[in-house]
Amino acid sequence: MTTALITGSTAGIGAAFARRLAAQGHNLVLVARDTKRLGEQATELHDRHGIEAEVLVADLSTEDGITAVEDRLGDLKHPVDLLVNNAGFGNKGRYLEVSMADELTMLKVHVEAVLRLTSAATGSMRSRGRGGVINVASVAAFLPRGTYGASKAWVVQFTQGAAKDLTGSGVRLMALCPGFVRTEFHERAGMGTDNIPGWMWLDADKLVAAALADLARGKTVSIPDPRYKALMGVVKLTPRGLLGGVSSRTGRKYGPQ
Secondary structure, eight states, X not given: OOEEEEESTTSHHHHHHXXXXXXXXXXXXXXXXXXXXXXXXXXXXXXXXXXXXXXXXXXXXXXXXXXXXXXHHTOTTSOOSEEEEOOOOOOSSOTTTSOHHHHHHHHIXXXXXXXXXXXXXXXXXXXXXXXXXXXXXXXXXXXXXXXXXXXHXXXXXXXXXXXXXXXXXXXXXXXXXXXXXXXXXXXXXXOOOTTSOGGGEEOHHHHHHHHHHHHHTTOSEEOXXXXXXXXXXXXXXXXXXXXXXXXXXXXXXXXXX
């Protein structure tokens, strides 16, 4: 049986990955900050699917948290075959409305943790000649809109570059770029969602199924929904200057309230 490590596993996309992978028979290493929720999740998945679910309490906005997960990924006696870098959050407010401390925390989680954990995982995966990494980004990566989008753009560019460098190694890397997904993400950030049209919402379980299929096909970027594929196609054809204005207005309409 293979083992998958999922950060931010107790809610949203991370929880959907945990459910899907457990149902497929993968053992899990579940990583999050909430000890109680992690324990409940591990017990439920073990009882339902008969898999081993290991719990690792870690806050990826801290040095100790990142190091703990790095150490687990580097454990050659208990190798991890699939890493899902899902942990992340959003800050409510425009540029200069968010404190510098909060901006740096976002970069710690979205950039530094993703870099270090991907590196820790792929090093041992390459030596075994197999493995996979899914780095959860966002369609915000393709829009000139705020520091959240900028951090996710880094995730996409890093993942594509690393995937190219590891071609032929047996290790696959993919950036997952969803749109709006019904999770705790917006609530935790204090963002209103009542003004987001129903058609823009994605189901986390369907998203994860599509993402895993894209990873199996060898894609390095996955936009797992036809609606968002079409939207991003329009984005690619739109001049950057015009796109910046549209993105700003859309952010005010569909973003934090």
